[in-house]
Amino acid sequence: MTALADAVRAGDRRCLARAITLVESTRADHREEAAALLDELLPATGGATRVGISGAPGAGKSTFIEALGLHLVDAGHEVAVLAVDPSSTRGGGSILGDKTRMEELSRSAHAYIRPSPSKGTLGGVARRTREAMLVCEATGFDVVLVETVGVGQSEVAVAGMVDLFLLLLAPGAGDDLQGVKRGIVELADLVVVNKADGALADLARHTAGDYGNALHLLRPRTDGWSARVLSCSALIGEGIGEVWAAVEEFMELARTSGGLVARRGEQARDWMWSEVSETLLERLRADPRVRADVNGLEAEVVHGRTSPTAAARQLLERLSD
Numbered sequence: 001m002t003a004l005a006d007a008v009r010a011g012d013r014r015c016l017a018r019a020i021t022l023v024e025s026t027r028a029d030h031r032e033e034a035a036a037l038l039d040e041l042l043p044a045t046g047g048a049t050r051v052g053i054s055g056a057p058g059a060g061k062s063t064f065i066e067a068l069g070l071h072l073v074d075a076g077h078e079v080a081v082l083a084v085d086p087s088s089t090r091g092g093g094s095i096l097g098d099k100t101r102m103e104e105l106s107r108s109a110h111a112y113i114r115p116s117p118s119k120g121t122l123g124g125v126a127r128r129t130r131e132a133m134l135v136c137e138a139t140g141f142d143v144v145l146v147e148t149v150g151v152g153q154s155e156v157a158v159a160g161m162v163d164l165f166l167l168l169l170a171p172g173a174g175d176d177l178q179g180v181k182r183g184i185v186e187l188a189d190l191v192v193v194n195k196a197d198g199a200l201a202d203l204a205r206h207t208a209g210d211y212g213n214a215l216h217l218l219r220p221r222t223d224g225w226s227a228r229v230l231s232c233s234a235l236i237g238e239g240i241g242e243v244w245a246a247v248e249e250f251m252e253l254a255r256t257s258g259g260l261v262a263r264r265g266e267q268a269r270d271w272m273w274s275e276v277s278e279t280l281l282e283r284l285r286a287d288p289r290v291r292a293d294v295n296g297l298e299a300e301v302v303h304g305r306t307s308p309t310a311a312a313r314q315l316l317e318r319l320s321d
Contacts (some may be wrong), residue, residue: 005040023131041138052158055168080136199235
């Protein structure tokens with residue numbers, strides 16, 4: 001792991017891909033190796049701007065991320081994109097392919113795009129997105145963009161792992177927050193209305209105004225920062241610079257106020273407890289004493305002879321025996 005960590009820190013792209021594959025693995029031996037690797041890399045992390053991007057289907061997330069990534073590369077940044085693809089509920093494989101939808105950005109020597117299947121994880125991100133983000137930072141990327149599967153009631157986990165949460169909208173969403181849950185709007189530090197070009201330009205401006213009025217009624221997520229609503233056209237590149245300028249302004253405020261350190265500390269604590277929960281569940285499912293009773297208890301629950309609560313307690317007691 002020390003040799004792999006050295007290669008990652010040196011910027012070796014093949015070793016970067018290998019390291020992310022390792023941290024995404026569910027094998028027990030790989031989990032131990034991944035933990036050792038992250039310990040080696042941790043001192044080299046934390047220097048990147050972490051931006052989460054979510055939006056309803058049709059908002060143009062991939063086009064927007066490619067336009068933003070190309071703008072950042074032109075400005076001298078090293079950009080990593082962690083694009084979480086929805087997984088098939090039957091086969092488990094990824095349905096979409098973000099590399100093919102960000103073809104120009106994927107060809108840049110200063111950008112790296114890593115699609116990862118969500119594998120049914122709620123919150124719009126893969127379970128190991130945090131680890132992948134740290135590996136990218138250790139490689140030298142100073143901007144990490146995390147694209148979620150979509151937007152909905154559960155698509156908010158990305159807000160708990162990034163510095164700034166950007167919500168991307170299409171023109172016509174309206175002041176009734178159509179198609180977007182209020183909870184995700186409350187978490188947004190920046191709202192961007194895309195496709196502000198051609199026949200949709202006027203509608204995009206109206207949509208931005210509607211959301212601007214709605215956001216005034218919500219409590220700001222970040223002290224000292226009122227969520228902003230901007231419009232842009234990722235297709236023609238108009239307004240992308242203004243979006244990044246707002247991100248930089250937010251980051252400067254967060255750094256000088258101490259809010260960035262506080263937010264990342266809270267996120268690390270939440271990450272720890274999330275790992276505790278997930279690891280306990282994995283051990284529960286793998287325990288032979290539990291497996292021996294699972295089928296019987298499930299049948300009891302299905303036929304109404306035992307309550308789900310009582311069955312769950314029995315399984316947990318097996319683990320502690």
